[in-house]
Amino acid sequence: MEMAARPLRYSREDIIVAAVELLDNVGLPDLTMRRLAQTLNIQPSALYWHVTDKQTLLAAVADRILSRTATVPAGSSWDGALAAHAHAIRSALLAYRDAAEVVASSVALGLGGDATVQGLRAAVAMGGFDDNTTRAGASAILHFVLGHVWNEQQRAHADGFDAAAPSVKLTPTDWNDAAASAAADFDFGVTLLVSGLAEQRHARVSRTGA
Amino acid sequence: MEMAARPLRYSREDIIVAAVELLDNVGLPDLTMRRLAQTLNIQPSALYWHVTDKQTLLAAVADRILSRTATVPAGSSWDGALAAHAHAIRSALLAYRDAAEVVASSVALGLGGDATVQGLRAAVAMGGFDDNTTRAGASAILHFVLGHVWNEQQRAHADGFDAAAPSVKLTPTDWNDAAASAAADFDFGVTLLVSGLAEQRHARVSRTGA
């Protein structure tokens, strides 16, 4: 029901910001080019002056959602920095509806999340690992983070408005428990990967290029 | 160009099998209800007598793709069984185009992959971990596997038919190298999680329910 008059002209940035907002309001399945155009009071075709296609727009949306997670907290241990980074990514994703799915898709397509990957690698590299280990370790962490939060957000949406399994009816108290155990499970997964990496460091297994 | 006459009547199983085959042939974006109906020589609406909607069909497709990975190899160590299971899931996914994306979506939706999750948990449980650790550990592994193979399959498709980054032109030799290093990275990720779990076992950290 937004009736604010539109500016005479939009920038590409405006389109991306509006897309992030629409994503958060209606979810990924309803984030369509036509609906986005509608909220901006322009024709659908006008969007294609600013972005080449929907996939590219979604990649830009993903990068914007992740934009505050690129910096590595300096002056701490590599394992602490890595865990902190993983948690920062989770927080950024939880801030927008369906964000994990959008980011996971863009990352899989190789279109987004580049700065975030760099940040994770930087944290791993602090541990003095070789390049291959750094790359593989960072991407293992990223995959876990995206998969976990994707599940988390999907369950939240299902429990919020769906019948799901009619046998288990969730009360607000259960909802808090679910959120707490999701956070605990996330932390556990991160710990698993970080300590696995630490173990690798101790074992000094050679992992030089293919 | 299949011109084989269709049977008088299809079963739900026939629909699922045809969907898996179509997925492998044309990929997920082109796996539409209308196109599936076309390959079966029936009207699109006829599909809805067999399945309630596309989401449910895709969940059934996911379960079928994973169907040969549910059993735990008996008589080995828990960590060996777990790693073997992870590799079995990867193999099953690599057998069909875009399989990782289909399975990841179904798992996130909570609609499929149940038997596979049970199998992973059974392997972890062999290590004598408590229920929470078993659940969280198994799902961490599954998230990594799905994320990794999703990337792997997406890159394979991009390199096969796309311009991608015109700066790097991939030769068949590079293609082999890429496949080998993908396998190595996968194995490394699995090792990270398994050894992280082993470490947890040694440390005997209490992780009783929320």
Added chain:
DNA sequence: ACCTGAACACCGTTCAAGT
């Protein structure tokens, strides 16, 4: 530089009706 208008080639899903 930025947008409109109109079209193209599609989607998933429902539902009465047929056999």
Added chain:
DNA sequence: ACCTGAACACCGTTCAAGT
């Protein structure tokens, strides 16, 4: 029990044309 025919309410994208 299984399928047809026809419709509904949408999609993403292109492209000439306007300002």
